[in-house]
Amino acid sequence: MKLSIFFLFIVIIFNFTGLNSAENNDEIKNKISKNIRCLICQGQSVYDSQSDFAISIKLIIERKLNEGLNENEIYDFLKNQYGQWISYDPEFNKKTFILWISPILLFLIGGAIIARKLIIQKL
Amino acid sequence: MKNKKKKAKVNKNKIILSVLLLFFTFCFIVLFKGLNNSNIYLPPIKTEKILKNFNSKELYSENKISSDQIFVDSEFYAINIWSSWCVPCRKEHPKLMELSKNKSLKLIGLNYKDNPKNAKRFINEFGNPYFMIITDKNGIISIDLGAIGVPETFIINKDKKIIKRILGGLNERLLKEINLILK
Numbered sequence: 001m002k003l004s005i006f007f008l009f010i011v012i013i014f015n016f017t018g019l020n021s022a023e024n025n026d027e028i029k030n031k032i033s034k035n036i037r038c039l040i041c042q043g044q045s046v047y048d049s050q051s052d053f054a055i056s057i058k059l060i061i062e063r064k065l066n067e068g069l070n071e072n073e074i075y076d077f078l079k080n081q082y083g084q085w086i087s088y089d090p091e092f093n094k095k096t097f098i099l100w101i102s103p104i105l106l107f108l109i110g111g112a113i114i115a116r117k118l119i120i121q122k123l
Numbered sequence: 124m125k126n127k128k129k130k131a132k133v134n135k136n137k138i139i140l141s142v143l144l145l146f147f148t149f150c151f152i153v154l155f156k157g158l159n160n161s162n163i164y165l166p167p168i169k170t171e172k173i174l175k176n177f178n179s180k181e182l183y184s185e186n187k188i189s190s191d192q193i194f195v196d197s198e199f200y201a202i203n204i205w206s207s208w209c210v211p212c213r214k215e216h217p218k219l220m221e222l223s224k225n226k227s228l229k230l231i232g233l234n235y236k237d238n239p240k241n242a243k244r245f246i247n248e249f250g251n252p253y254f255m256i257i258t259d260k261n262g263i264i265s266i267d268l269g270a271i272g273v274p275e276t277f278i279i280n281k282d283k284k285i286i287k288r289i290l291g292g293l294n295e296r297l298l299k300e301i302n303l304i305l306k
Binding site: 039056060 | 271
């Protein structure tokens, strides 16, 4: 009796883990599609859009996940296909360095100005 | 002594003011110029991109067909993505009929997310410029090509390299450009 209950437990647990993995796949799919820009819509991610383009991209993401590709590989595939613009997360390169560096620079300049003022006040 | 300090302060204020003014005019000019820019994004066209293999179905015979069977013996190919529900496709159709007269090019129609009945009715109504029509029921082939929507045309050479990509419908000017490439 105990043994059968034990087996029942195992079966149930395995069933749930199976369910869990399917859910995970869906979650990853949603996460990726939220980070991908719908190229023919204005200001919408693929996740938000119901355009033909977005529907196809979602389908592609699902297929690639089923093929065993991970998240980054799918981003790379889409970037290779449509260019940097499709990703909401710009890479650090020649074209985007101002974007990445300017906040740090502004912070440093601002900090320097404030520091100078404080020093002058103390003097 | 006091006067000198005052003068220095006035000068400093003037400098700050002029720098600010310059900064704002700079911003104004940049943003004003940006107003006229098109906000439609065109993905970079990779000419070195080689066509991936794909499988599809023929529209009329409904036979399965792979890309290897399509790209065989012609000097150039054009893949035209079209659909019966797409209005610009109707507009560009006469241009496709014109393009199909060019013997060095095989025009392949990729029927995008369409109902086969409607697609056939479209062809009956406007004529068939295509050497072959294959179907893309869920848009996967178009995405593999790097297409965004309909209509879109890819010119491909015999090495299966994409040499030109046209977003939107064909017109007189684009047709001339294509004919220049084919020469």
